Amino acid sequence: MGIGLLGKKLGISQVYNELGEIVPITLVEAGPCNVLQIKTEKNDGYSAIQIGFKDKKEKSATKAEIGHCKKAKNSPKRYIKELRVGVDDKYEIGQKLTVRMFDGIKKVDVCGTSKGKGFAGVMKRWGFRGGPATHGSTRHRTSVSIGAGSDPGRVVKGRKMGGRMGGERVTVKNLEVVKVDEENNLLFIKGAVPGPNGGYVTLKECK
């Protein structure tokens, strides 16, 4: 169950497939990651592995971080995540996980933090149509009615309005793996991946 890695979005580009068609790709530097901790049903109530990606300078890490990674004989890590794994899956502490895991895997789910859009209006945030642009209209990009009058006497919870958009955790599912480059630790993923270039992402095999 569950193969996963941590990675970093490098950028987007395109490649040609065997048919000579253009395939849009996102380039992700995936791994190598190290297993820092193993959580078991017995100890923690669930089974998971904690993996770390990219080294951090020792001087910028806390002593707790240094100590925790030292247990796995590793330098402190910049990006640490927990992945649920099956009870029977065998991992060792300090084990190195590389892109090779994704060899032969067709589809992945990718989690990342989306780009922050700031305070966004209702058209951008929720896809409202907005009002007419001309003919004396003054409600160009606003939402209009936000509910009935004195009957509920309030605005219904969950009403779609303007507000902060983006900068949240987003998962994109069923993205095709185009190529695995073991030499450079690269994963070619078809389509878009959440977040800016240089953002950290979690890659998981599709269930």
Added chain:
Amino acid sequence: MKNPLKEQRSEDLIYSKSKHFDKENFINLGVHGMNMVDLIEKENMKKEIPQFRVGDLVDVHVNIKEGDKERVQIFNGIVIARKGGGNRETFTVRRIVQGEGVERVFPIHSPHVVDVKVKKSYKVRRAKLFYLREKSGKAARLKELPRKKKKENS
């Protein structure tokens, strides 16, 4: 495309001395290897691309698959734009078919684009010849003299 100027100056460039600089491919990988994308694009580029420029009358040889058969189709017209960089570069060819303007966009590095042959070169004064779209007949055809200087030089 090769850029001889760049290669010549590679020694002088500051970033060529950086430890992130890949001398073989002439790409600065950046502190976090961010420019890996450039490297991958380079890998996916044709080693040699046909030389042509905007304002050239060209024959584009396109590989076309019909069932099991493959054949080469020729699209003839004037290059009115080149766009994009790396392996994403494309060019637009315009021709007039039965009084109707037809434009096709080809990716330069596509394996389907087998060859581009320059038939004639016209004198042009801009990088994008979109103004041809608004002109028809003689107005569109009046695009200056073919270039003969090349022969003299060589």
